[in-house]
Amino acid sequence: MKLVATDLDGTLVRNDRTVGPRTVEVFRRLERAGVVIVLVTGRPIRWIFPVYEQLGVRALAICANGAATYDPSTDTIVHSTPIEAEVLAEVCARLRATVPGVVFAVERDGGRQMRHEPEFPVGPWEADHQSVGPCTYAEMLTRPASKLLVRAGAQLPDEFTARVGACLQGLAEATNSSSSGMVEVSAAGVTKASALDRVARSHALTPADVIAFGDMPNDLPMLTWAGRGVAMANAHPAVRAAAADITSSTNEDEGVAAYLERFYNY
Template sequence: MKLVATDLDGTLVRTDRTVSPRTVALFRRLSRDGVVIVLVTGRPIRWIAPVYEQLGISALTICVNGAATYDPGTDTIVHSAPLEAGVLAEACARLRAAVPGVVFAVERDGGRQMRHEPDFPVGSWEVDHHSVGPASLDELLTRPAAKLLVRAGVQPADEFTARVGACLRGLAEATNSSSSGMVEVSAAGVTKASALARVARTHAVEAADVIAFGDMPNDLPMLAWAGRGVAMANAHPAVRAAAHDVTEATNEDDGVAAYLERVYAY
């Protein structure tokens, strides 16, 4: 395999948000040996720095589910595929008409900035973040967004994602990466797979030479596209069922590292 692509949360990163020393050593060795490393995450750019600090390599990162490809070496977004303002407005209008109590937030500029309706629940770690703040719906719709975030109280994640996806069919992509009931909406055709295919082409790497790891529904397109799509032992049941293979260990126990050590005979 010439390219290793991996999701972060629930896959490479442990619950305490750390990357194990074993994983760090392995990824540094792979990088030295010429293997292309690509991080592929639903995270916005503003959440990536701690992973870089631990890994010690400047891996190209596909953020916000494929809407932004970020180069940490130059601190630039090398490719973006946002929801245009008109599409964003149509998506919000459809959802507000169909889903009682729905509230919205948007990730802008690859997730360097987040704006949310006043009633949208924001994580405690972001309440006072300088790049995160409340805004009216009209303000949310004034600019393109890397990702639209949708909530409507407490919802079962998979069922609510399916409901949002049906409402936005033909307009945008809907997925989820947690059990919190938040749906993540991207522009039509924008997934982790579409962005990873673009990066692979720049390195003249075919899908057959790509191994990809993931754990949640937003990873499904990427695992299907890669020559070897590997689900984590702790993955969502649909991801385990769809993957080509499943790790023996979870993200807490170096599942990715153990699998790659066998692949590369390290």
């Protein structure tokens, strides 16, 4: 395989948000060997810098589930496919009419900024972040959004995602990447697979040249697109069922590194 694509949380990154030394060594060897590396994540851009610092590889990052492709060497977004403002307004209107107690947040500019309704719960690590802040519902709809975040109190993740997806069918994409009951909404046709396909084609590569790793439903399009889609041992059941292979160990035990060592005979 000429391109290695990997999700971050639950896949390459351990549960304490660190990247293990075995993983660092394998990815540096891949880079030296000329293998194209792409980080493919639901994370916003503002969350990926600690991974770059630990990994030591200046790979492209597909962020916000495919909405933005970020080049760390130039600190630029090289491709962006946001939800346009008028579509965002329709998405939110449909959800407000259908889902009781729904609240929203938006990631902008690939996730360099986040704006949220005052009632939207924000994690403690974001509460004082200068790029994160509250706004009114009307203000939220004035600009395109890389990703819309949807909550409505305690929800079962898969069931809530299916409900939101049905409401937005033909208008936007709905997925999830955690057990918190938050749904992530992207522009129609925007997934990790669509963005990875674009990057692969820029290197004159096809899906057959790609091995991809993931663990959650937002990884499913990428894993089924890639020539070899690999689920983590700790992956969501639907991801394990759809993947071509499964790692022998979890993200906590650096399962991606162990798999790549065997695959490339390192």
